[in-house]
Amino acid sequence: MNTPEDPDPATLARALEERGYESLWIGEHSHIPVSRTTPYPAGGEMPKQYTRMMDPFVSLTAAAAATEHLRLATGVALPLEHDLFALAKTVATLDVLSKGRVLFGVGVGWNVEELADHRPVPWSKRYRALAECVAALRALWCDDEAEFHGEFYDFDPVWAFPKPAQSPHPPVIWGAGGRLGTQQAAELADGWAPMDVALGNVEKRVTRFREAVEAAGRDDVPITLETFGDPDADRLRRYRDLGIERVVIGASRTGWDDPTATFPFIDRWAEVIPNLR
Numbered sequence: 656m657n658t659p660e661d662p663d664p665a666t667l668a669r670a671l672e673e674r675g676y677e678s679l680w681i682g683e684h685s686h687i688p689v690s691r692t693t694p695y696p697a698g699g700e701m702p703k704q705y706t707r708m709m710d711p712f713v714s715l716t717a718a719a720a721a722t723e724h725l726r727l728a729t730g731v732a733l734p735l736e737h738d739l740f741a742l743a744k745t746v747a748t749l750d751v752l753s754k755g756r757v758l759f760g761v762g763v764g765w766n767v768e769e770l771a772d773h774r775p776v777p778w779s780k781r782y783r784a785l786a787e788c789v790a791a792l793r794a795l796w797c798d799d800e801a802e803f804h805g806e807f808y809d810f811d812p813v814w815a816f817p818k819p820a821q822s823p824h825p826p827v828i829w830g831a832g833g834r835l836g837t838q839q840a841a842e843l844a845d846g847w848a849p850m851d852v853a854l855g856n857v858e859k860r861v862t863r864f865r866e867a868v869e870a871a872g873r874d875d876v877p878i879t880l881e882t883f884g885d886p887d888a889d890r891l892r893r894y895r896d897l898g899i900e901r902v903v904i905g906a907s908r909t910g911w912d913d914p915t916a917t918f919p920f921i922d923r924w925a926e927v928i929p930n931l932r
Contacts, residue, residue: 656675657681657714663692668718670918672725675923678758679718680730681711682905688768690745696765697907704912711776712745719753727753729764730881730903731830732911734788735781739808740815743795755820760848760879761789763832770876776807778779782835783807786843790829796824828879832860842869843875849880850906851894861897882921885909888927 656666668679670703687706695701704880715727724841727749734742763781764770776784783809791803795841796819800812821827829840832853840847841864854860861878868876879901880894885908894902 656702656704656707656911657709657711658710659771660707662917664714664717665721667917668725668727669721670921672722674921675824675928676725676925677901678728678903679715679743680728680758680760681714681730683699683711683736683756684708684764684766684769685733685736686769687766688772691766691768693767693769694751702912704755713750715757716752718750719756719901725756726758727756728758729760730827731828732769732787733764734761734792735763735776735784736771739791740795740813741790743792743815746792746825747796747817750819750821750825751817752837755825757819757821757825757881758828758846759825760828760830762784763836772913782831782839786839788844793827795823803836830888836868839865840864841873842871844876845875846879846900848881848903850881850883852883857894858897861899881906890932891927894906 663669664681671679674697684705687701703739710718710887711729711732718725719727734807741853746757746759763785770776770778770781787805787807791805791808794801794803795813795848799814799852801815802812803810826845828846828848829836829844831840832849837847837849847864851857857880861867864878865875877900878898880899882890883906886904892901905911910920
């Protein structure tokens, strides 16, 4: 969860790289409103760790400094909760300092009150606003004199540097499993990263996503699948055989709220990784 109680990001990242993991994924919540009506998506009481999360970009910078090859991913960042220009500079700077290792996972979040505290985007228009935000970020990353004119973001030509190390920019990976978010991913994203539990029939949903990508006139969009709970090796092999490019493990695993369980968990899965490639 990237809290002060968890293993620090540099130590965790170094351990992951030494054990053959490909990437480290860190989520984001700027804050959690004390008074809210939005239910926790997994049901029941929201885990207290959500109120303790550190900044993902600072943590990933520490991870970058401690490693050489590990990919550094937001899983997911909430762009609508940031100043656009500051976010463009933060992501680009992290990509430059890490020598092009950033995977920019994005989403709209689940907490209505959290978004409302940041900006007056109607909840019903959050996906439209996210698509526009990503388009504006791409302009800032790619164009020497960037400008954008839309419903939610509007600015005349600006200089915005540094540009990311990756060309044209870090992969923007849509973290969404619902109908609208999935369609956006098929049309706009550099990758799709739903949570497996949100898909129901994973094979059917993956097939439909690839059909949507084809209908949008695009080449293959890589799929990252985030697992919920405790997967087993057979489940991960099924995902591999579906052509899933990457599987993220650890979300809501048994003992996820116990920091001492982190290294035994990654040690156990490190033994499985070579057999899944």
